[in-house]
Amino acid sequence: MARLNMRELALKLGVDRATVSRALSNDKAHLVAPATRERIRQAAGAAGYRPDLTAATLRRGRSHTVGILVSDLGNETFIEVIRTIFRHLDARSDAPSITPLIAETLDQPDATRRLIHTFLSRRVDAIISLASTEADTAILQDAAREVPVVLAIRAIAGAVFPSALCDDRAGGAMVATHFAERGHKIVCQVQGPPLSATFKNRALGFSEVCASRSxxxxxxxxxxxxxxxxxxxxxxxxxxxxxxxxxxxxxxxDALALGVIEAMRHRGLRCPEDLAIVGFNNTQLSRILAVPLSTVDYPVEEVSRHAGELVRNLIADPSYRFESRLFTPSLIVRASS
Amino acid sequence: MARLNMRELALKLGVDRATVSRALSNDKAHLVAPATRERIRQAAGAAGYRPDLTAATLRRGRSHTVGILVSDLGNETFIEVIRTIFRHLDARSDAPSITPLIAETLDQPDATRRLIHTFLSRRVDAIISLASTEADTAILQDAAREVPVVLAIRAIAGAVFPSALCDDRAGGAMVATHFAERGHKIVCQVQGPPLSATFKNRALGFSEVCASRSxxxxxxxxxxxxxxxxxxxxxxxxxxxxxxxxxxxxxxxDALALGVIEAMRHRGLRCPEDLAIVGFNNTQLSRILAVPLSTVDYPVEEVSRHAGELVRNLIADPSYRFESRLFTPSLIVRASS
DNA sequence: AACATCTTGTCAATCGATTGCAAAAAGTGT
DNA sequence: ACACTTTTTGCAATCGATTGACAAGATGTT
Incomplete structure (x- = not known):
């Protein structure tokens, strides 16, 4: 039942564990004779040897692990960003692959604090937060003294972190402009909880344009x-x-939009004739509705790629001169508006 | 920048690291004087000491970590089951809390194999698979020789694993019976990919009843x-x-059902007048639709609780005489049928 | 006062892989 | 054959926490 470890494998092969270690890691390939190297790799494969990463982590001080904080695992956009970030992180075949540690905060500061502590105890190499709220500022800054902390999707006002964000304000503005162009005079926002900067910015951008267009x-x-x-x-x-x-x-x-639409249908109101609607995120759902939903396309790819790059660079060099970026979303007009 | 470790903390307090270790854990075999214990805990808290769990894992051979395989992170029911399992695992205040390692397989056997190897390398205490397909049988059995492997949601034909499942066949049968009672003579299934047992069983249960009711x-x-x-x-x-x-x-x-419904709306067909529809899972969505969707409620709570119990018991004692269980779902009739 | 018992704390080995340093082996040029 | 570089391998320390074995001190019993 006991796992095969490096010592036993080395013993079996009549070499030192150091040699085995070097043979199995790529970066020091030149340090071990090609023949030995191949022999060791063969044997390791045949014996089903799997290195103990906790031991390696302890020794190296690097876990090849990144902690991800997400507020809601049920949110398609968050999930898509997580997927895409890790696709980018793994794409580099030069670097060893990185295991994500995913944790859901449900926007509860206490949970967030606890989860960050767990991450740090498990020695993640970096933390990516897609869940930041104002309440998390202190704990995130704390964590940042130990490992790189990157913000994606949600910014924190008044705190500087390397970040990859969507320009929500611009997104909100686009919707208002669209409404203006279609001749709407009286409009309304159904706003998400103003806990995170996301919804505040969408609201702000929208309201600004409304004001300027009377x-x-x-x-x-x-x-x-x-x-x-x-x-x-x-x-x-x-x-x-x-x-x-x-x-x-x-x-x-888009979820809010769907809710409104269904409530309208229930009352016999028609969309867009009685009420035009625009959502945000361009989720799967928005496309399949019978009255396809106008929405703002979230720049998932760009945000994720940049977040991934920030993380990779900051892990490699904590003093890396990072650049936070804001990506512009784009309005997709469909039948609902 | 260097983290505070136990040795330094002990030095600062003028005690041995062993004493610190015992003061911070709830070691019953070996007691620490209440006064010392308190003093150490205070100091550890004040200094922000956080134990290195990779070191602890290495020494103990237990990581307090469980690997979760899920086929699709976008699936609400899967996510809900994951959440619920971990709520149950954490609820035991006696045991130390368990960190989930979540990995998405997208139903690709190669990815699954790789992810399981990662889990084992990271020394998870157990693996829960919500993503099992026939193709994964061998690798799961392999893994099971090293750590407990528990199946949830999806069974594997012809392989015995501790499991917590929904009786999908019964669910399918319920729908067929419902249709029969409403006088439908000609019906149809929109089936998911028959990769997993889930959809096969739903289909089977439905067809059996159809056959018997002509x-x-x-x-x-x-x-x-x-x-x-x-x-x-x-x-x-x-x-x-x-x-x-x-x-x-x-x-x-339910997702498939929504797709069908929207396609119908697009064509001007009405539900349920022109076509009755029943989905499966009782997702959020099914409730908010203007024509609320009839659906089969997935026994999330029961499945999750049992899966959690299996994992907990098997970790504590690998030879635990487990009992696999099948939970019965229930039909929820709403307006769509 | 002698002895057993119980508490509390220390010592040192251990988990498994990595890596700086040095030794051994192989290769090169004269 | 010699002095030399270069390549390959081995030795041993190390990462940080846990735990069995043991010692010192406190307490109790007769």
């Missing part, structure tokens, strides 16, 4: 408790309660 | 390339091409 937001703004379709559905009553009624709605993400 | 399946069966709404949407043409037309559809999950 479009009225009415009711001023509606907050969904969570950025889910269930919460979105519940907002319709509030939306329709005011007079004059808005003719177009900017839902801060 | 309900016709027509067209015989339709396979979506993936269990997503986009794929579901694409199946409608095939569904409507036959004559006589089916009057009710069993979609193997």
């Amino acid at each position: 479009i009225v937001e009415m009711p001023q703004r509606i907050f969904a408790e969570t950025a889910t379709s269930a919460a979105g559905k519940r907002t319709l009553d509030a939306l329709l309660a005011v007079s004059p009624r808005p003719t177009a709605i900017f839902a801060h993400n | 309900i016709v399946e027509m067209p015989q069966r339709i396979f979506a390339e993936t269990a997503t709404s986009a794929a579901g949407k694409r199946t409608l043409d095939a569904l409507l091409a036959v004559s006589p037309r089916p009057t009710a559809i069993f979609a193997h999950n």
